[in-house]
Amino acid sequence: MAMNRVCQILKIEKPVIQAPLFWLTSPKLCAAVSNAGGLGVLGFNGGFKKPANTAEETIKGMRKSIHEIRKLTDKPFAINAFPSSIDFFGLNKNIIQLCREENVKTLVFVGQTEEEEIFKLKEEGFTLITRELNPTVRGAQKAEKAGADIIVATGCDEGGTMPRLSTGTLSAVALLSDAVKVPVLAAGGIINEKLAKATAIVGAEGAFVGTRFILSEENPASMVAKKDILKTHPDDLIVYTVMNGLARYRTTPHKFGKDGLLANQKGDFNPPTGSLYDGVIKGNLDASVNSVCNLAPLIKSIDPCKKIVEEIAKGYL
Template sequence: MNNPITKLFNVKYPIVQGGMVWVSGAKLAAAVSNSGGLGLIGAGSMKPDLLRTHIIKAQGLTNKPFGVNVPLLYPGAQEQIELALNLGVKIFFTSAGSPKKFTNFLKDKGATVVHVTSSPELAVKCADAGVDAIVAEGFEAGGHNGREEITTLTLIPQVRSAVKIPLIAAGGIASGSAIAAVLALGADGVQLGTRFLMTRESSAHDNFKKLALNALPHSTQMAMRSTVPVRLLSNQFALEIKQIENQYMGDELKTKLDEHLGKYRAMNGMLNGDVDQGELEVGQIVSLIKDIPSVEEVMKELVSDYQKTLSRLPVSL
């Protein structure tokens, strides 16, 4: 495909792998890039030394473009960005913060900048800040979500109407038919998280992947809406969070949530495999995923399904 996203990143397909914490290391990012998409290293869970290791490893695994996803809510974001720049990274996806914070700095360094948005209003702010592209992420997505609770089907056309810069759709996309749908709504490309989480190259623990394979349509839930909204795979930890949210309000709720979260919940769940007490971030589309193939197999399936979808469309209505 020859469109604004493939041109922007110099990739074969307008398919981006989400930069998921504890899941998106060098192996996954390189595999996606080698298969024609754009791989992202998820820096949110990485201290500088670990991020350095993954960037250097990815550079050894692929000669294709790849990027780094940096959530701006973490205090080490600037150090991560400067480290990645010094190692030659030229593509940055930023999220969970103001697009103004680092865009000019990164652009001055010759980098390509993409910011994640959950509303048309924020999309306009991203465009005004000078980003090269936007990821518009619907409420179906896994992990941290926007407070607006706008679904992908309604978000993409609204963002497309609001801005003219390249647009990447995310949230609830795991098939070629879904890719065709969001492109028809005005997106130029897609970002997939959960589908790539469920591959052999992802860093997600086998316990996590096996539990996700058995997910049902109602097996995810939004948690911590009053603090930092996040979509979780249902387990004992998610149930306990729900009980706390039903029992407390205001400052007391925040205190109780902070106490219960503690440290390393996400790492223990997604990376170390504690599927009872770990924080398991995953998208609503997980119930449609019933295998754990290689990244290359996923990419081939996505492209084939996309082409079949187009061939099934009526020539006229």
């Protein structure tokens, strides 16, 4: 059997990439995914004990988290970054500089395709996994031309910052994998071997996984938030539009989801999503969205990352 291209590019054993997940990452989670043979990814605020108030505090905290990951694993891991066009935090230059200083050479680059930025990062020797918020064939082709190593095909099935487009995961994978020569990762609802196999059939060479890793033993989400996901009925999940129509959130049915839906109905497409730190880390379910993929109700247990990586990888190897 031919070697999996995602594994070759990232120097990993199993083509399972953990989504950045912001607060819902930590050194413990990243290291556990990487030690299991996948690729752990440190998101903004990953591993922080309290919110950072300045860019300097954020960089200091991220540097500490990188050092902690390296104490827990000698395997590859990645850092989340954004193109300057959607740099919500004013942090991107600092994050990329941090990666240079700490010799983290793999970036998960999330946002619209900025060819010049991708090209420059590739020239510097970074390995780039690129993910458009709203994946398009043209965007994937632009990313490939600029030098992207791996492209994420995100369907509206996903949790977190969902595409506004109504393209499902299978459709996104089929379209993008047909349009580019570099490997494509499936994102959105990849919770087990069966779903992984389904995406592999239409062209995915690996998975970009968020919700399933929230329901891992190593994830820093509070047990309140994890149990909330496990008990939510699929028909009760709420989807509402944010970022002035650029994206959407799917959440378990609590205050921010209900208020967001009402705001949309009144013509407001930029309602808040709350504080993930207070909501999901601290367990106050009315303080933020508790965002999940649409197949989250099929997850029945909280498992070690090793078990999750091994199961999903079977779909591709």
